[in-house]
Amino acid sequence: KAGVTQTPRYLIKTRGQQVTLSCSPISGHRSVSWYQQTPGQGLQFLFEYFSETQRNKGNFPGRFSGRQFSNSRSEMNVSTLELGDSALYLCASSLSSAQYFGPGTRLLVL
Amino acid sequence: QQQVKQSPQSLIVQKGGISIINCAYENTAFDYFPWYQQFPGKGPALLIAIRPDVSEKKEGRFTISFNKSAKQFSLHIMDSQPGDSATYFCAASGTYNTDKLIFGTGTRLQVFP
Numbered sequence: 047k048a049g050v051t052q053t054p055r056y057l058i059k060t061r062g063q064q065v066t067l068s069c070s071p072i073s074g075h076r077s078v079s080w081y082q083q084t085p086g087q088g089l090q091f092l093f094e095y096f097s098e099t100q101r102n103k104g105n106f107p108g109r110f111s112g113r114q115f116s117n118s119r120s121e122m123n124v125s126t127l128e129l130g131d132s133a134l135y136l137c138a139s140s141l142s143s144a145q146y147f148g149p150g151t152r153l154l155v156l
Numbered sequence: 157q158q159q160v161k162q163s164p165q166s167l168i169v170q171k172g173g174i175s176i177i178n179c180a181y182e183n184t185a186f187d188y189f190p191w192y193q194q195f196p197g198k199g200p201a202l203l204i205a206i207r208p209d210v211s212e213k214k215e216g217r218f219t220i221s222f223n224k225s226a227k228q229f230s231l232h233i234m235d236s237q238p239g240d241s242a243t244y245f246c247a248a249s250g251t252y253n254t255d256k257l258i259f260g261t262g263t264r265l266q267v268f269p
Contacts, residue, residue, distance in 0.1 A: 050199075077255050079255045079256070079257075081257075081259075088259055088260075088261050088262060089200070089245065089247075089257075089259035089262075090259075091256050091257060091258070094255040094256060096255075101255070102255060102256045104256070136199050136200070138199075138255075140255055143188045143190075143205070143249070144190070144202055144205065145190075145202065145255065145257060146202060147192075147199035147200045147201070147202075148199050149197075149198055149199045150198075150199050
């Protein structure tokens, strides 16, 4: 089975812009979660989607949003980018408890 | 109460030795405890996971020890190899939030030949 795929892998944006990241889960997995990884804050949960509905949300501002499509693919959007949004954004898919991560999208905000 | 505390921050082990990483949690609602391995430039890879109904789980050279009363769990890597050099994260999630993993701060393991 193919693993979790994320696109793009690298992205450079400037402050104030917005960005959309994409995630394709492992075939058959209906749950998709997003995490932000930074050297200072570590791995932090953003949100989780199941069957196109947001089931869980972390402590991030409303500039961070997401959605899930009927084929379980997910996107996350960050509006009005700030320098502190520079991070590795990871997507994970799961069937039961085990979560499998993609390679991440490295976002640099200048 | 949502935190998972991980130690040590870094660990240097000689090839063939045992690497031990410890984690502690406060929230008694946590009931799923996975460990992840992450290499530079890659996403975290699930290594092994445990639930509180068992005190130990072994998969190959990797063993999780779980102490429910102390709210602690640890990863033991037996016969450590240079290829094990990576960052290791413990995590925890609760019964009704199984997809919301709370991660420890990570341990950078270096195994020298």
